[in-house]
Each structure stands twice: as structure tokens, then as C-alpha cells.
Amino acid sequence: MVSLPAAAWNAAGHRISAMVAWQTLDGETRAAIAEVLRQHPDFESWQAHANGADPDLTAFVEASTWPDDIRRDRRFYTAGVDEPTATEPGFPDMERHLHWHYLDRPLNPGARVWPSPGIIDRQLAALARIVGDPQEKISARAYALPWLIHLVGDAHQPLHTASRYALNGQSDNGGNQTTIINPFAAHPSMTLHRYWDDLPGPPWLRGSRLESAVDTLTSLYPRPASAGTPEQWIDESWRIARQHAYPLDGSAVPTISERFHESALAIARSRVTLAGYRLADILQHLFRAAEPQRKRP
Template identity: 30%
Template sequence: MRKIFLIALMLASTSPAYAWGPVGHRITGAIADDNLSGVARANVRLLLGNEDLAEAATWPDDMKSSPDPFWQKTASPWHYVTVRGDDYKASDAPPEGDAMTALTHFTRMLRNPETSVEDKRLALRFIVHIIGDLHQPLHDGAGTDRGGNTVEVTWFGKPTNLHSVWDSKLIEQRSLSYSEYAHWLSRSITPQEVIAWDQRDPTVWIHESISLRKTIYPSDPALSWDYAYQHRAQVDDRLKRAGIRIASYLNWVFENPAPAGPSRQ
């Protein structure tokens, strides 16, 4: 029995990092959908057709199973940042890139009027996903524990790691569908919060996540109701902010396209 437990714990600790699970990403996408401007909504519809932002939000994670080298190697570092201090600096980006460099790259692609529709669709899906990623505190790590993946804990008695708890287990513990959860959160967002969170600077999002990340490491690895109660409001806050900021960012992108021509880069 102990051998089975250790194997399961090892597998959980070495699983790949996904910032928010599918439910979390869909929640941020659904909130964003409700806050798009008319111009942004029309552009999203032109690119994605009937696919909404809730569906688009999970696509970069869905594609991680593709054997294509782009997904297995090139895009792998684009879901997180590693920050040694309290604020992200350009020097924090490794040669292979990170979520910040990817966000910059895809923003340029999406704003460029000469980018193909297919590439714009790719860029849009990544932007929605990356903004959600940067609001998950363990995807703004210090480079010491793989974003909490090597922090072994139990969740209601079952072996896992801290990253998985924040990706999905705290959200799934509410037993709500993504649409129910998004509706609940959207109803609680005040006009004052929409104005205050209308912040398109990713370094602000990262700073917030780092500040939160420092408070979420448990002293007792046996996590259950107490831990869920202590951090539920924080999870909800990060999901709400991510949704509002996805919308704000896309509103800006689509209302401020880059000029055509050689100088656009």
C-alpha cells in the first residue's frame, strides 16, 4: 500500500505545469466574453466564429498533447515566468522565452494588419490563455520548486502537489460548472472593481501574483477544508481579475491596430 502511495505521489509531483485547469481557464474566458467592447467582440467573432473565449482559453493546454515539436518544445515555456525578486524584469526571460515574451510576440501578431487569419487565431488563443496563466500565483515562480510542482501535499487525503491544488482542486472543490462559477463571480464584480482592474500592464499582474504566492505555502502538507476556506476568496479574486483583464487587453488590441507597412514591427 505504501509503495502505491509513493508512486502516485511521485507522478503527481512530476506532472507538467498547467496554469489553472480547464475549468479555471474557461471561467476567465467567460468573464472576459461579458466585458468585451463591441469592436473587440466583432473581431473575436471574425477570427473564432462560434468559438467563444471560454473555449479558446484552454486551447494552448489542449495542444500540449500534440507530438509536433512546436508544442512539445517551442511553446512549452510560454505558460509561466520565473522571477527572482518581486517584479518582473526583461532579464528574467530565458533564451527560450517565457509567458511575457510570448505575450509580447502574440500581441504584435494580432495587431499587425498583415498577419494571416490563421496566425491571428493562434495569437488570440494564446493571449487569452497567457493572461489567465499570469494570474495563477504559482505560474509566477521563484525558480526553486517548479511553481509548486515539487511541493508534495495531500488534498483531502489524496497525494498531489501544491501546483495542482491551485490549478484545479480549489476550483473543482466548489462542484460548479465553469459557466455557473463564471456567472457567480461576474455578479459579484462591481463597477468600481472593473475600473480599478482595467490594467493592461502584465508586470502589474505578475507583481500581484508574486505577492500572493508568498502567502500560500502551507505549514501542514495535509490540506483540506481549512486550506480551502483560507484561500477561496483569493482564487476567486484572481479569476475575476484575469477575466476583466483579458477583456481590457483585447479591447485595447482590437481598437488600436498597428499601422500597416515596414515600420509596424
């Protein structure tokens, strides 16, 4: 059985991308997004984190982590592991859809590989179609939108697009089966996947500290001229994984060096910021396309 990877980018990484996107979006698109998110069954619970902030911004930022949050939510179940749970109002189903988060493209070309259940490439396209279709039920669009926000971030995490494969065809599941020693962490023994997930910042990052982090990142990494396509984002991440994701000290349990760590930090910060800009671009395109003809210029 193929084990599934841990969550891509911790909560900080997804919130950073969401905040970058929100600051990049125009006001009309923000309003349209907020109207959809208000129909999500968990909208009110997201507001518990507002602390006086704009409720629309709060919903957007909290929606960015929702597909990971449901991993710990007993209303939901994991296919092949848990018994299905009752479908609650506003949801199409209660499955956690762990296979939506990643793609196991081999880093060693020519390797004999097991088929990967990961479908982030296909799911990004499917979710975008739902979000951008005004003929879809509002409940379907409200369910799809947090997933789309989240998976754009996942597509920019190098180890959510790639795995190393052994000669017997088994993968290391995006670094989840590769243990490393990270001397820059309080608990240094961890998986390589977890190491990359945690690079953007502490998972509690919210509020003014989140805004400050985003201001710093957007000053370092300006908005690109072109958003590209999800296929290009995934290919970029795969190439980064091939060239930069794995420590090269030759040990069975490699230790992260200072040089490797500084390079990985720069890559992670660049990727979460870039994901935010690209998320804004795709959402503005989708919501403009969904506007009634009479509202278009």
C-alpha cells in the same frame, strides 16, 4: 535539466476567465475576435462543444484552453523531448511552447538560482503585438489569439510566476516538486501546483454550469477601475505566492488545513475573475487599435 510546470488553472479556470471576458466585451469587439478565431485551424473542432450555444462564444471559450489541450495532441511536439512534427497548414510551427506558460521568479530573494526558461512576461507582449497588428497575416493573428487569451489567465495563477529555490539553486518549479496532502480532494496526495490549478472548479465545467459559476463570481468580484499591465499582474501573482501559496505547517509533506483551503479558494476565484476582466480590457484595446482609421470615431 529544469522540469517544466503543469498547466496553470485547469480548464475550468481558463473557461471562467474567458466567459467573464466575453460578457464584458462590447459587441463590435466580439465580432472582430470571432472573425479572427474562425481562421484558426482548429476552429471546427471547437464547435463540437457548442451544443446549440453561440458558435463565436464557443470558439472563444474553447480557444482559452487550446494551449493546454495541445499537450496531449500528437500533431504537436515538445522541444528537447520529442522529434519535431510536420508543420500543418495554418500553424507557424507545431511546438508546444511549454516555456511560454510561466516565469520562475524566486520567492526567497538572494537565492542562488538556475536560469529559468519561462518567458510568460515576454510572450504576453509579443502576442499582443501580433494580435493588435492589422498588417499581420490573419493566420498569425488567429494562432496568437488563443495563446494570448490563455496566458492572461496563466499570469494570474500565483505559482506560474514564482518558485521556491533550494540552497543548491534548484527550484521547486512553481510547486510542482512540492507534495502536499489535500484532505478536500478524492485523491489527497498531489503537488502544490496541482492543488492551485484545480481550485477554480472541475475541469469539465461548461455550458449552463459555467455561466452560473461566472454569474456568481462577477457578483462577488466587480470589474476593477483599471486593467493594469501584464508586469503588474505578474507582480501581484508573485506577491500572492510569497504570502499565501505555501502551507506553513512545517512538515516535509504538509497537509492543507481548512483555513488555508478557504483562503486559497477565495484567492483563486478572485484571480480567475480578475483575469477575465483584464482580458476583456486588453482585447478591446488591441482590436480597436487594429480597426481601419475610417472606422474610428
